[in-house]
Amino acid sequence: MTGKELLLRALEKRGVRHIFGYTGGAIMPVFDSIDKLGVFKFVMSRHEQGATFMAQGVSRASLSTDDPQVGVCMATSGPGAMNLTTGIADAQMDSVPLIAVTGQVATGVIATDAFQESDVVGVMMPICKQTYMPLEADEIEKTVHEAFYVATTGRPGPVVLDIPKDIQNQKVSKDYQFSLENFRPNLPGFFYHPTPAREPLKQAIELINRCERPVIFCGHGVIGSNAGKLLQSFAEKTRIPVAFTLHGLSAMPADHPLSLGMMGMHGTVEANRAISEADLLISFGMRFDDRVTGKLNEYAKNADVIHVEIDPSEIDKNVATTVAINADAYRTLHVLVGDPMLTAKPRRRWHARIEEFRRVMAADLREEIEGGLGVDGKLLMKTIVSQLSEMTQGRDIVVPDVGQHQMMAARFYNYQTPNSWFASGGAGTMGASLPMAIGVKLVRPDERVWSISGDGGFQMNMQELGTVMEHKIDLKIMIFNNGYLGMVRQWQTLFFDGRYAGTPMLSPDYGLIASAYGIPYRKIETLDQIAPAIQEAIELEGAIILEFVCDPSEVILPMIPAGGGFDDMIVKRPQPRKEGGKR
Amino acid sequence: MRRRAILAYLLDSPGVLQKVSMLIRKKMYNVDTLTVCKSRKPGISRMTITLREDDEARVRQVIHQLEKFTEVISAKELDTEHSYWREAAIIKLEIDGAQLDALRGDYNFEILEHKNHDTHIIHIAGSTRRIDAFIAQLGEEHIVEISRTGVAALEK
Ligand SMILES: Cc1ncc(C[n+]2csc(CCOP(=O)(O)OP(=O)(O)O)c2C)c(N)n1
């Protein structure tokens, strides 16, 4: 056996089915073995970044299935490995387990600036959970298993394995033995506490029973531990409303009467106002990032905070907790829901207050969505997403890119299926959607997957249409084409006196692009074309591209300006200013 | 700003020092001193880092994030009340022998070598403040070269 064979044997043992990647000199031996072995479906991306997001799609989407898998991507040394960085940093920000394998130049020439040599471990170290460089074939299997353990245990994250070419080819020693059954990773410094301690839990229950105006926070940890159902029972039992982080969406039905929708910068009025007036925040699996809190010293000033979080370094990082529970969200909810001390209260006044918040923007939004057109007669993204939501009964999977369309998709799709929303959040990487959706579709083949991108983000990774074509991936691809980097344009409208610097943008003829890849295409310019186009996409077996011509001046509201507090929330569209920009 | 000492036990494996120093840089500190040595357990090193910070919460953050590294077994702050902080210095001096002898009463140092009648190499150990005081009393102008170890700390 050689190093490369042990690598693949370990991947197979870990339930890996797909390998996403791109070959090159330093990884060729591994690719050769993949081909010979024939047990993995190899998917070539058109750029290594694509492979990282495809692998992320596999990890994110499969965790709620019977067959959870860790996404694996591979690249050659030097430029190949460097092209992985964005997707790895993105996985780290969003706590997505991922294994990235890079070929490295042979040990004999490492640190001589050999052809296509980069210090992969040095580059990756600050942007991933752990890095390894095995220096003997005998180490490889053990290293891979440790890598999977680290990637998936506690707060998940990406792990990089940089394997020199000669080690890939090296034969193991004669007496080499490895047994997964007896394998224990040697990580004396790696602790994690999945089970909640009794004492803080008791204090938490006391606070919950005593409070008047509580809000439950549903974060990524709820999705990650498949605890959506439990969270819903907890909310129903206590009659406490639930606000979601971007990554907590789809953990429970979006139209549940207790749902406040998304919180934070582009969150709903009801979520944000409820948080401002709350006397208790009960947060599960989240990290209170700046997009969630706004100005920290004004954040939820009158609230006690219960913070349930698997990563102890997140507790007290941004928001001081009253009760810290360093544990897994699922296990904590499981104990909480079953605890006889937990009491139910009707909380009529609080719910009445929340109803007031719900009304602040409801009429405006309804009117906008029903109108469906912007000032220049082009389509509104909210309307498109709302129609998609209705026509699919909120049951499909949505993979947005990054920008205004992402926030529209977060706000106006009525998520019904648990774990059906996959977005680049912490890093906000434009171009993530198309490759991520490919990975998602491969592990959720029986569900419909919508990749929604802006014209900007789509052009960042549209080469992955090649992968869609080659592997006949049945993706419903939507491009919301507003001719601008819309989200940045919105900031320019609101905070830069309408000067549109570096945001207007030409698109290619997407119809020609689609036909070059042999993918059906529809352009949607009027309201009456929306439903038939979506219907066609639903009925069609196979990929389709729908380009929607959208109004560039549409804004996503409310908005809490960056660094602002919840009192600075903008709920009314400002008067249109004179148009700037080149066009 | 207050000087803080953080004591960490970590695996003696390549790259760990880089991780620790990268974290400290990311948190926008300048390392005051950093010392590493073997611990009593084979394969585990002992690291003492000093940096300047007044905010307790930020220090706790650094410690939590250090602990997050799989290689870090434990990390905690050592305060001056409950621990000893010491460092050592080797100093090459150009000074009159008699002048050096006059300091003997106040400071405990060892003369490693008389290079010639007015060049000496000495070794001194003690608290940072003690060594600073020694240097001040000696007069910076007499120092040809100085090597200080940085702080080693131990809980009482
Ligand atoms: C790789 C990357 N570069 C830049 C940004 C900054 N950025 C955030 S949203 C956005 C605009 C996105 O434009 P588009 O894809 O057309 O979507 P829209 O907002 O118009 O819906 C930009 C440039 C980013 N998030 N990611």
Ligand SMILES: [Mg+2]
């Ligand atoms: Mg756009």
